[in-house]
Amino acid sequence: MNEEIPPSPWAPDWVPDSGFQLRLAGVHFDAVRIQGQLGEEVAKSLCRLTGHGPGPIVYELTGYRWMYFLLPPHTARVRTWPAYTQRYTSRTRNASAYVGVPALSGTTWPLAWRSVPTRGAPYVDPDLLEKVTGTENA
Structure with missing residues (x-):
């Protein structure tokens, strides 16, 4: 019996x-990092x-349980x-910054997706993140 293989997400x-890889910020995306419970509330x-x-x-x-919000390149700066964000x-x-990016499936410890990129939302909307963090028009 043949089973249909579902398309990859x-x-x-x-x-x-597979696993995870470090990606250079500013090339593929910019990132805003928020620690622990505050990051979870923003998410x-x-x-x-x-x-x-x-x-x-x-x-x-693990550790401080940082949350990384991945924005389109050249939008965070x-x-x-x-002050609670990085x-x-x-x-x-004045240095290169790398962000760990996990695969969509499999073992990716110590990183995981809180929300995956999609065709409709390949990045977090910087305007919306700005609004949620209370910095819009600051």
């Missing part, structure tokens, strides 16, 4: 096929406002973010 080319708000499709959000399963762009502290 859609993923941008910067998402690895919940984005999910609620987008009908559970906010775009790619990666979180760390032109905005003002609250931004990763092509010009992060």
Whole structure:
């Protein structure tokens, strides 16, 4: 008996096929990093406002449990973010900044997806993230 193999879920080319890989911020995406429970609250708000499709959000399963909101390249540095965030762009502290990106499936510890990228939301909307973090028009 032949079984139909389901198509692979859609993923941008910067998402690895297995495990996880470090990606240079500012090239494939910019990132805004928020720690622990506060990051989770921001992610919940984005999910609620987008009908559970906010775009790619990666979180760390250990340590400070950072949450990384992946934005289109070159969009994080032109905005003002609250003090509890860190931004990763092509010009992060005069050095290169790398963000871990997990595969869509399989073993990716210590990283996981809180929300995966989709064709409709390949990135988190920076305007919406700005609104949720309370920095819109700051």
